Amino acid sequence: MAKSAKSKVDVVVIGAGIVGCSTAYYLSKRGAKVALIEKGEVAGEQSSRAWGWVRQQGRNPREIPLSIFSKGLWSELSNEINADVEWIEDGSLKLAYTEEEMAHFESWAKEARDLGLDTRVISASEVKELVPALEGPFLGGVYTPSDGQAEPRKGTEAMARAAEENGAELYSHRSVEGFRVEGGVIKEVLTDQGGIEADSVVCAAGAWSSQLGRMVGVHLPQRVVKGTVVCTEPSEIVSHITVMSPDVTFRQKRDGTFYLSNGLRSDYYVNRESFRDLGLFLRNYLRFRRNMKVHIDGELVKDLMRGLPWSSAQRHPFAHTVDIEPEPNSQHVRGALRSLKNLIPSIGKLGIKRTWAGMIDASPDATPVIGEAPEVKGFYFATCFSGHGFALGPGAGLLMSELILDGKTSIDIRPFRPSRFRDGDMADWTKTI
Numbered sequence: 459m460a461k462s463a464k465s466k467v468d469v470v471v472i473g474a475g476i477v478g479c480s481t482a483y484y485l486s487k488r489g490a491k492v493a494l495i496e497k498g499e500v501a502g503e504q505s506s507r508a509w510g511w512v513r514q515q516g517r518n519p520r521e522i523p524l525s526i527f528s529k530g531l532w533s534e535l536s537n538e539i540n541a542d543v544e545w546i547e548d549g550s551l552k553l554a555y556t557e558e559e560m561a562h563f564e565s566w567a568k569e570a571r572d573l574g575l576d577t578r579v580i581s582a583s584e585v586k587e588l589v590p591a592l593e594g595p596f597l598g599g600v601y602t603p604s605d606g607q608a609e610p611r612k613g614t615e616a617m618a619r620a621a622e623e624n625g626a627e628l629y630s631h632r633s634v635e636g637f638r639v640e641g642g643v644i645k646e647v648l649t650d651q652g653g654i655e656a657d658s659v660v661c662a663a664g665a666w667s668s669q670l671g672r673m674v675g676v677h678l679p680q681r682v683v684k685g686t687v688v689c690t691e692p693s694e695i696v697s698h699i700t701v702m703s704p705d706v707t708f709r710q711k712r713d714g715t716f717y718l719s720n721g722l723r724s725d726y727y728v729n730r731e732s733f734r735d736l737g738l739f740l741r742n743y744l745r746f747r748r749n750m751k752v753h754i755d756g757e758l759v760k761d762l763m764r765g766l767p768w769s770s771a772q773r774h775p776f777a778h779t780v781d782i783e784p785e786p787n788s789q790h791v792r793g794a795l796r797s798l799k800n801l802i803p804s805i806g807k808l809g810i811k812r813t814w815a816g817m818i819d820a821s822p823d824a825t826p827v828i829g830e831a832p833e834v835k836g837f838y839f840a841t842c843f844s845g846h847g848f849a850l851g852p853g854a855g856l857l858m859s860e861l862i863l864d865g866k867t868s869i870d871i872r873p874f875r876p877s878r879f880r881d882g883d884m885a886d887w888t889k890t891i
C-alpha cells in the first residue's frame with residue numbers, strides 16, 4: 459500500500475536509480491530530511507541494466523576528476539553501506555587494432571595521467587600477459603588497473619536501503635507529474651498521490667529528466683538510445699579485467715558468468731523529442747552513427763498519439779513508462795556471442811542465461827548534467843550520465859549533497875552545469891576514447 463508522504467521535506471529527489479539513491483544517501487547521512495520518489499521500483503530502469511563497469515578509463519578529460527572521485531567511493535562502498543555489491547578492482551582494458559587508435563589512446567592516456575589517473579598504453583604482448591586467453595590482430599591497448607566492476611542492481615538497492623536507514627523516505631510507485639514554482643523558486647513537487655513541499659528538488663530521473671525539466675520551465679537537451687546486454691551461463695574464470703573491443707565488451711563476474719555487449723552498438727527510436735536540439739546532437743550522432751541503428755516505427759506513432767489533447771498521457775504523463783521491458787536486439791545478442799568466441803577462441807560452447815535491454819540517456823556532449831538550473835532556484839539536475847552513470851553515481855550523489863547543504867563541492871562541477879549547452883561550452887568529444 460502506498461505510504462502517505464510527509465508534506466514538507468528539505469529535499470525531494472526524483473528517481474531511485476543509482477544517482478537518486480546515492481544523492482538521498484549522502485543527504486540523509488548528514489541529517490537532511492529527504493523524500494525519494496520513484497514511479498516504479500528502485501533500480502527499475504538503467505541502474506539495474508548496466509554492464510556494471512566502474513570505469514575511469516576512456517572518459518572525456520572533463521569527466522576524469524569526477525570519475526576518479528566516484529571510483530574512490532566505490533572502492534569503499536561495501537564497507538560504507540555494509541553491503542556486498544560484488545566489488546572487484548582488477549582494472550579495465552580497451553584494445554586497439556590500428557596505429558591511429560594506438561596514437562589516439564596514447565594522447566588520451568597522457569592527458570588522463572596529468573589529471574591523476576593511473577592509466578597506460580600497453581603492447582600486444584603486455585595484453586597477452588594480462589589476459590592470456592585473448593586472441594586476434596590487436597596491436598595493444600590502454601589499461602587502467604584501478605578500474606573496477608560491481609553488480610548494478612545490488613549496488614543501487616543497497617544505496618536505497620542505506621538511505622532509508624539514515625531516515626530518507628522512499629516512495630516507490632509514485633510519479634512526479636508537476637511542480638509549483640513561485641517567484642522563480644521551487645516550492646512543491648506534485649505527484650499522482652499528492653504534493654510534497656521542499657526547499658530543494660533533485661531531478662535524477664534518467665531518461666525522463668528533460669520532460670520533467672519542461673514541466674518546471676527548464677530546457678534540458680537529452681537523447682535516449684537502447685543498449686542490449688547478454689548474460690551467459692557461467693564458465694571458467696578468464697579474467698576479472700573488463701575488456702572492450704569494437705565488436706564485444708565483456709565483464710566476467712565472480713560466479714563466472716559474462717555480461718556481454720556487441721561493442722557500443724545501440725538502437726535509436728525517433729520520437730517527438732528527436733526534433734528538438736537537432737544541431738546540438740549532430741556531432742554526437744555523427745560520432746556514433748556506424749554503431750547506431752535508427753528506427754522510425756510504431757514508437758513514433760504511439761508518441762505522437764500521446765501528444766493529442768485527449769490522450770491519458772496528458773493527465774498522467776509517466777504512466778506509460780512504468781514497468782517497461784525494452785526488447786533486446788537479437789542481432790546484437792548473436793554479434794556479441796560470435797565476437798566473444800573470436801576474441802577468446804578457447805572459451806568453447808557458452809549458453810545464454812538471460813538477455814535484456816536498457817534505455818541510456820545522454821547529453822549532447824556525452825558528459826553529465828549536474829547543477830542548479832539557472833531559471834529555477836532550488837531545482838537541480840543530476841542526470842544525462844551518457845552511459846557512465848553507474849560508475850559516476852556515488853560521486854554525483856555526494857557532490858549533490860555538498861552543493862545543496864554547503865553551497866560548494868569538493869571537485870569543480872562547472873563543466874557539468876546545465877547552462878553549458880546554451881553557453882556553447884561543450885566537452886570536446888574528440889578527446890574521449
Ligand SMILES: Cc1cc2nc3c(=O)[nH]c(=O)nc-3n(C[C@H](O)[C@H](O)[C@H](O)COP(=O)(O)OP(=O)(O)OC[C@H]3O[C@@H](n4cnc5c(N)ncnc54)[C@H](O)[C@@H]3O)c2cc1C
Binds near residue numbers: 850
Ligand atoms: C545496457 C546498459 C549498459 C550500461 N553500462 C554501464 C556501465 O557499465 N557503467 C556505467 O557507469 N554506466 C553504464 N550504463 C549507464 C548507467 O546505467 C546509467 O548512466 C545510470 O544507471 C543512470 O542512473 P540514473 O539514476 O541517472 O538513472 P536511472 O537508473 O534510469 O534512474 C532514474 C529513475 O527515475 C525514475 N523516474 C523517472 N521519471 C520519474 C517521475 N516522473 N517520477 C518518479 N520517478 C521517475 C525512473 O523510473 C528511474 O527509476 C549502462 C546503461 C545501460 C542501459
